[in-house]
Amino acid sequence: MAAEQLRAVALVCTLKPSPAESSSQLMADQVLAELAANDVAGSTVRIADFEVRPGVSADEGEGDEWPQIRHRIIDADIVLIATPTWLGHLSSVAQRALERLDAELSDTDDAGRPVMLGKVGIAAVVGNEDGAHKIVADTFQALDDIGFTIPAQGCTYWNGEAMGGTDFKDLPDTPEAVRTTTAAMARNAAHLARLLRANQYPAYQ
Numbered sequence: 001m002a003a004e005q006l007r008a009v010a011l012v013c014t015l016k017p018s019p020a021e022s023s024s025q026l027m028a029d030q031v032l033a034e035l036a037a038n039d040v041a042g043s044t045v046r047i048a049d050f051e052v053r054p055g056v057s058a059d060e061g062e063g064d065e066w067p068q069i070r071h072r073i074i075d076a077d078i079v080l081i082a083t084p085t086w087l088g089h090l091s092s093v094a095q096r097a098l099e100r101l102d103a104e105l106s107d108t109d110d111a112g113r114p115v116m117l118g119k120v121g122i123a124a125v126v127g128n129e130d131g132a133h134k135i136v137a138d139t140f141q142a143l144d145d146i147g148f149t150i151p152a153q154g155c156t157y158w159n160g161e162a163m164g165g166t167d168f169k170d171l172p173d174t175p176e177a178v179r180t181t182t183a184a185m186a187r188n189a190a191h192l193a194r195l196l197r198a199n200q201y202p203a204y205q
Contacts, residue, residue, distance in 0.1 A: 006193050008035050008042040008078035011069070013094035015084070017048040023126040023158075023168035024091075027182075028082040030174065031124055031156065034186030040078060040193070045069050047093045054096060058103045066100050073101075077193040078120045079148065081139050085127025085159070090135045098142045105146060112204030114147035120193045121148030122185055125157040126168040132157035149196060151188040156181045 010028040014020075025046065032042035050069060053060040059067050073079055083094035107115045121143035125132040136155040144150060158168045158178050 006040040006077045006190060006197070007075060008032065008040050008080065008189075009072050009076040010042065010044045010080040010082055011073075011094075011097055012044055012046045013081065013083040013091045013097060014046065014048060015086075015091055015093060018046055021169055022046075022084075024082045024084050024124070026169045027124045027126050027156070027158070028080060030179075030182055031080055031082070031122070031186060034183050035078065035190060037183075038186055038190035040186075040190050043072065045072060047097055052093075052096055052100065054099070056099055056102045058100075058107065069097075070100070073119075074115065076119065077197060078122065078189050079143075080122050080124060081143070082124040083126075083135065083139070085125060085129060085131045085135060088129065088131040088134065090125075090139060094139070098139070098146075101142070101146050108204070113201060116147035118196045118200050119148050120189050120196065121150055121154070122189050123155040124182075125155070126159075128160040128164050128166070129162055130159055132159055149192060151185070151192040153181070153184050153188055156185050 010032055012025050012028045014022040014024040016022050035042050050065040051063055052066045053064045083090045104116045123136050123139045125135050140150050160166050
């Protein structure tokens with residue numbers, strides 16, 4: 001019997017709700033296309049389309065729509081955080097998503113492992129100023145704390161010139177360096193996800 005297909009979910013952390021065009025959405029779409037080329041089924045959640053309340057629990061009560069996003073994360077093998085750069089940092093939407101994921105540190109499976117253990121975490125960053133490496137570092141540290149595993153070369157990004165006015169979505173073509181970096185990230189993430197699905201981390205108890 002063939003193994004069940006790997007699944008990925010992209011958490012798009014633009015400040016813009018749908019249907020506004022978004023460079024973060026475009027970058028996420030490109031990552032999902034490369035994952036699809038590696039036999040990974042993908043879907044997107046644009047966080048700004050949902051009522052995600054501040055907090056560090058899995059459910060912040062009536063009206064909080066994080067639980068349905070969390071369900072999609074639980075079902076995924078690979079989770080992408082796609083964020084724009086604002087004032088040199090990840091977006092407030094991305095920060096909130098990571099804060100909500102903090103609840104997963106205390107949610108464990110029957111073997112005592114955090115429920116996110118065995119999932120692969122990757123990142124994509126867009127912006128008109130430098131800061132991608134810092135944003136990726138902060139994102140990866142948070143994902144690692146929560147239990148995600150980071151693959152080799154597990155990020156992709158694009159930065160325009162300082163004080164420039166061109167967005168990633170406005171480029172006539174995706175730069176070759178970005179395209180090949182995204183492809184490498186997708187290959188490595190899919191490879192790691194397959195290894196982790198076949199060989200989960202040891203029990204904690």
